[in-house]
Amino acid sequence: MELYQLRTFVTVAETGNLTRAAQRINASGPAVSAQIKALEEELGLELFARTARGMSLTDAGRELVERARRTLEAAGELLSAAGSFRAEAVGVARIGLNNEPGRLRMTEFLARMRSDHPRIELHLMQYSTADALDGILTGELDAAFAYETANDPVAELKGVPLCRVDMAIVGPASWRGRIEEADWGELSGMPWVWFPERCPFQFLLEETFAHKGFSLNKVIVGDNDSTLRALVAAGCGLTLLRRDDALDACAAGDVCVWEREPMSLALSFLYRRTRENDPVIRAVCGVLEQVWGDGADVC
Secondary structure: OOHHHHHHHHHHHHHOOHHHHHHHOOOOHHHHHHHHHHHHHHHOOOOEEEEOOEEEEOHHHHHHHHHHHHHHHHHHHHHHHHHHOOOOOOEEEEEEEOOOHHHHOHHHHHHHHHHHOOOEEEEEEEOOHHHHHHHHHHOOOOEEEEEEOOOOOOOOEEEEEEEEEEEEEEEEHHHHHHHHOOOHHHHHHOEEEEOOOOOHHHHHHHHHHHHOOOOOEEEEEOOOHHHHHHHHHOOOOEEEEEHHHHHHHHHOOOEEEEEEEEEEEEEEEEEEHHHOOOHHHHHHHHHHHHHHOOOOOEO
C-alpha cells in the first residue's frame, strides 16, 4: 500500500467523482481509477459503489477513509518533523484562498516563500470561508485565509490576524433616494438579496441588525459576489459587499451605497491549533506576518 493510493482514495471520497479527483491531484482519470482498483484489491474490500451520479463510499469505505486521512496527516507530520532538524522547512502547504490572489497579497507572499523556503511546495486553491474552515478541520487543507465570525470553531483553530475588511450595504441605483436617508429599521423592511449558507456576510448582517432589534426580509439567494451584485443591479433588493467592490459597482452605475455607519469583517490566516509548532505552518505564518505587518490596517 502506497501513500499516493491513500491520497487518491481520500480525494475521490471528498469529490465523489473520478474526473474532479484527477484534476485535484493532477493525474489522469484512468490512473485514478487504477489506483482505487489496486487499493481495493489489496484490502479485499469495495471502497466505493459506482453509480451514474459518481462514486459513493461503501460502509467499509466510510470507516476506512477517516483512517486514511489520519495516516496521511501523520505522514505529513513526520515529513515536517524531519524538516525541523534541517536548516529549512520541507513539506507541502495546501492553502485555501477566500478572495482574489491580489487582495491576499499573493505576489509578495509567493516571492518571499520561494526565496526563504524553497522546499515548501505550495498548493493554492479557491474556497469560500465556510468550505475553507471545513477543509482545515477535515485535513483537506493545511491552512486558509478566512473571514472570522463568532460562528467559527475557534477552539480548534488558531490564526494570524491580517486586517479588517470594510463592508458596505448596497441597493439598486434607482433606489438611491429611499436608501441614502434610510435608518436601520427602514433598511430591514426592504427586500434583501441573501447569501449561501454559513457565509460570513450573512452572519455580520444578522448580528448587526439583531443587535439593533431588527430582522431582515430575505427574498432571493445568490451564490457569489458577482451574482449578488447583478441581482441588486436588476432591482431585486439590498445586499452586503466589500466596500471596494461596492464603490466600483456604484461608479459603474449599478448600485447605490449606504454608508451611514461602518461595518467590517476580520480577515485572518487560520490553521489547526494542534499544528501550531509544525515547521511548515510556522514558516508560512512567518512570511505572512512579514507581508501583512501587524494586522492593524484596514484593507
